[in-house]
Amino acid sequence: MRRFRLSRPVALAWEHGLIRSGASVFDYGCGRGDDIRYLREHDVAASGWDPHYRPANPVEAADVVNLGYVLNVIENPAERADVLRKALAPARRVLVVAVRVDRGPLSGEAFEDGLVTSRGGFQKVYTQAEFLDYVESVCGCKPAPAGLGVAYVFKDPALEREYLARAALGRSAFGRRFTIAEFESSELGAAYLSFARKLARLPRPSEFPQFAALAERFGSPRRIRKLADAALDPAEIESLRLQKREDFLVCYGAMRLQGMRVTRAALLPAETQADIRSLWPSYRAARAEGERFLFSLGDPRQAAAAAQAASVGKRVAGSLYAHRSAEEQLPALNRLQLFAARQIVGDTEYDVLKLAADGQKVSFLRYPGFDNDAHPCLQSSLAVYLPRADYGFRDFSHSENPPILHRKDALVDETYPLYQKFAFLTRQEEKRALLSRPDIGRKRDWEKVLRQAGLEVRGHRLFRRKSWPAGP
Numbered sequence: 174m175r176r177f178r179l180s181r182p183v184a185l186a187w188e189h190g191l192i193r194s195g196a197s198v199f200d201y202g203c204g205r206g207d208d209i210r211y212l213r214e215h216d217v218a219a220s221g222w223d224p225h226y227r228p229a230n231p232v233e234a235a236d237v238v239n240l241g242y243v244l245n246v247i248e249n250p251a252e253r254a255d256v257l258r259k260a261l262a263p264a265r266r267v268l269v270v271a272v273r274v275d276r277g278p279l280s281g282e283a284f285e286d287g288l289v290t291s292r293g294g295f296q297k298v299y300t301q302a303e304f305l306d307y308v309e310s311v312c313g314c315k316p317a318p319a320g321l322g323v324a325y326v327f328k329d330p331a332l333e334r335e336y337l338a339r340a341a342l343g344r345s346a347f348g349r350r351f352t353i354a355e356f357e358s359s360e361l362g363a364a365y366l367s368f369a370r371k372l373a374r375l376p377r378p379s380e381f382p383q384f385a386a387l388a389e390r391f392g393s394p395r396r397i398r399k400l401a402d403a404a405l406d407p408a409e410i411e412s413l414r415l416q417k418r419e420d421f422l423v424c425y426g427a428m429r430l431q432g433m434r435v436t437r438a439a440l441l442p443a444e445t446q447a448d449i450r451s452l453w454p455s456y457r458a459a460r461a462e463g464e465r466f467l468f469s470l471g472d473p474r475q476a477a478a479a480a481q482a483a484s485v486g487k488r489v490a491g492s493l494y495a496h497r498s499a500e501e502q503l504p505a506l507n508r509l510q511l512f513a514a515r516q517i518v519g520d521t522e523y524d525v526l527k528l529a530a531d532g533q534k535v536s537f538l539r540y541p542g543f544d545n546d547a548h549p550c551l552q553s554s555l556a557v558y559l560p561r562a563d564y565g566f567r568d569f570s571h572s573e574n575p576p577i578l579h580r581k582d583a584l585v586d587e588t589y590p591l592y593q594k595f596a597f598l599t600r601q602e603e604k605r606a607l608l609s610r611p612d613i614g615r616k617r618d619w620e621k622v623l624r625q626a627g628l629e630v631r632g633h634r635l636f637r638r639k640s641w642p643a644g645p
């Protein structure tokens with residue numbers, strides 16, 4: 174079977190910025206070469222070798238080497254370790270290793286340390302912890318978990334630090350600041366700001382002739398006001414300083430969790446060095462604070478208190494829920510918790526985060542309909558128990574009565590493009606006293622509540638039901 178998109182490990186390495194323009198990729202155990210073909214189509218110099226499909230190809234050194242789902246098909250444990258070492262050797266900057274990590278039991282007959290499946294193939298199925306320990310024991314350094322069953326073994330420490338800094342600050346870390354920067358640097362945004370400075374206040378839409386074009390690019394008047402406020406207000410500068418301080422602590426904690434000792438500021442990216450100089454009297458002082466901060470991760474009460482004080486997200490029964498777009502705005506300690514959770518399960522797709530009231534559990538919740546459905550259904554949850562470095566997966570995709578979300582506006586911040594839409598529905602539902610009821614948490618129950626109230630939701634609006642559905 175030919176694949177028409179990247180395999181998961183290569184897609185992750187791409188998304189994480191490890192495969193970037195100018196980087197070469199070698200696919201060790203490349204199968205039919207689907208990843209190679211796709212990468213070449215996107216102007217990445219890629220080649221590969223496979224004992225079965227491309228035995229004549231040479232094994233070549235490359236910036237990134239991929240060993241994707243090869244280890245788990247090798248029956249002999251000694252050969253498996255040998256293949257891992259052989260794939261590591263030609264990697265100049267990083268080796269990407271992927272194995273099958275199953276979420277549920279796999280049936281088959283025991284063979285060596287794995288199973289022979291019903292289709293006759295051998296599979297060594299790992300748990301995440303076993304996989305990471307195994308890679309570390311063979312490669313001699315701690316791999317960075319990139320996802321369930323996917324890990325990076327870095328050979329280039331600068332690339333590792335860069336990756337960790339990004340991973341620690343979250344995928345959306347640069348999102349909000351980027352939007353503000355984009356607003357400031359765009360021709361229209363800059364014109365609007367300079368007019369605002371002249372007026373010493375924000376211009377009303379009618380006062381700014383190109384307002385319609387500005388709105389088309391950046392959203393509603395309210396959103397534009399927020400962006401402009403953020404670009405102009407000195408308090409925002411102070412809050413950015415605070416954020417930079419927290420960003421450093423999170424990055425520092427992340428590097429220490431990854432087992433790196435950052436003894437000299439010179440080992441850090443130039444921008445971080447400049448931040449440290451402007452925020453602390455010395456690197457020693459910054460490190461001391463970093464160590465204290467890292468230590469506080471071991472105290473669930475502090476994590477729980479941080480979540481309670483968060484300025485984003487909604488609290489339900491003591492737990493904090495927040496949309497992924499708000500991840501960057503979580504308190505530093507909670508962001509470090511997220512990093513610690515990703516140390517266990519890697520980067521995992523999710524829409525909403527849940528930080529448990531006890532400060533010990535982080536759950537990544539998938540709501541594929543988050544933007545479009547007024548009350549999206551929970552598809553799956555991956556809960557990570559930090560003290561035990563353990564996790565549990567629950568699949569609701571076949572459930573007829575899955576948990577659903579309400580008050581989506583409380584999960585995002587006001588700059589989220591759909592904030593107004595979400596907030597409007599919440600106000601309507603509140604007015605009808607629907608949200609204070611205890612029986613609205615699941616799809617069926619919510620539908621029943623709406624029916625009994627003679628209401629229905631269309632799009633993100635509540636309407637009086639036109640007619641009762643015909644009875645049986």
Ligand SMILES: C[S@@+](CC[C@H](N)C(=O)[O-])C[C@H]1O[C@@H](n2cnc3c(N)ncnc32)[C@H](O)[C@@H]1O
Binds near residue numbers: 223240243246256
């Ligand atoms: C499940 S496929 C994965 C192919 C590809 N990497 C991907 O992700 O689509 C496993 C591949 O491992 C290859 N393989 C088996 N033993 C190997 C070995 N000792 N060294 C390298 N590759 C091996 C097989 O030929 C097969 O193509």
